[in-house]
Amino acid sequence: MTTYDAIVLAGGAAKRLGGADKPGVSVGGRTLIDRVLGVCGDAGVTVVVGGPRGTVRPVEWTQEKPPGGGPLAALEAGVRRTTAGSLLVLSADLPFIGDGTVRRLLDALDESGTEAALLVDADGRDQPLVAAYRGEPLRRELALIATEHGSLSGLPLRLLTHELDVVRVAAGPFDSFDCDTWDDIAAARARIREHGHVLDEWITAVKDELGIELDVDTSALLDLARDAAHGVARPAAPLTTFLVGYAAAKVGDGGPEAVARATRKATELALRWAREAEEDKAKEAAAKENKAKEEDRER
DSSP: OOOEEEEEEOOSOOGGGTTOOGGGOEETTEEHHHHHHTTOTTOSOEEEESSOOOOSSOOEEEOOSSTTOOHHHHHHHHHTTOOOSEEEEEESOOTTOOHHHHHHHHHHHHHHOOSEEEEEOTTSOEEEEEEEEEHHHHHHHHHHHHHHHSOOTTOOTHHHHTTSOEEEEEOOTTTTOOOOSHHHHHHHHHHHTSTTTHHHHHHHHHHHHHTOOOOOOHHHHHHHHHHHHHHTOTTHHHHHHHHHHHHHHHSTTSSHHHHHHHHHHHHHHHHHHHHHHHHHHHHHHHHHHHHHHHHHHHO
8 A cells, every 4th residue: 555645635715615614514423524534534744734723543733835826835835844755646525536546546656757746537637636746846836836936925836737747547436526505515414325335335424423444344233133022022133232332342352353253143043032932823823723723623
């Protein structure tokens, strides 16, 4: 895996949001900035350029000078706090950016030998704030632009990307979706609640809220909950899954393997319980049938 540092740009006036604190806006129970920080957790250093706030994990904070100097000035402020050869750059308003996309950008940079890997949206537009850069060429170009223009404040990002040797990476359906307006926020929240997305989003939100990093077989846990509800009683479903989590934490290392072992044991127990009930029902039905036959003979 490529070793990299991450820079998250979380400044800007958010004029189309009425000046709201855009990185702090909640989508699916998580702030936009926390959603972005969640996809670069394996970065060596994560630098957030913007006003300090509470975040889901520790980061380093910095700010461009003067504040509000625009994306190039903010990027340069972040770059100054990094040392890795590869730098991941993300804006803080990407609710659906995934760790798979981050990996594709870093891999493309590593394999292509170019100076930058830019995400390209469905309309063919480069996304320089969803990109991976080589550190030295990025520093070089930022310094040259600052020398030529006297400052980086207020300058467009295209001045940077036009001077770099880049490879382009196609975006997934929602990778480059950003939240600039309240309509964008509403659309992002609606998509999260769609069938097929809501469970994964909820599990991720819960893990972030509880401060745990654990990949488990969700399908196996749902099957366990179903077996407990059907074979025992409906309230047994949530209680059983809670006990599985508690057992995994108490026995072993509490990781995915411990969860899987506890899930298997509880599932086997629920199935045994259900079989006993089925056997009793079958015996009861057979007894009723025999009784009915005896009554028929007596008539």
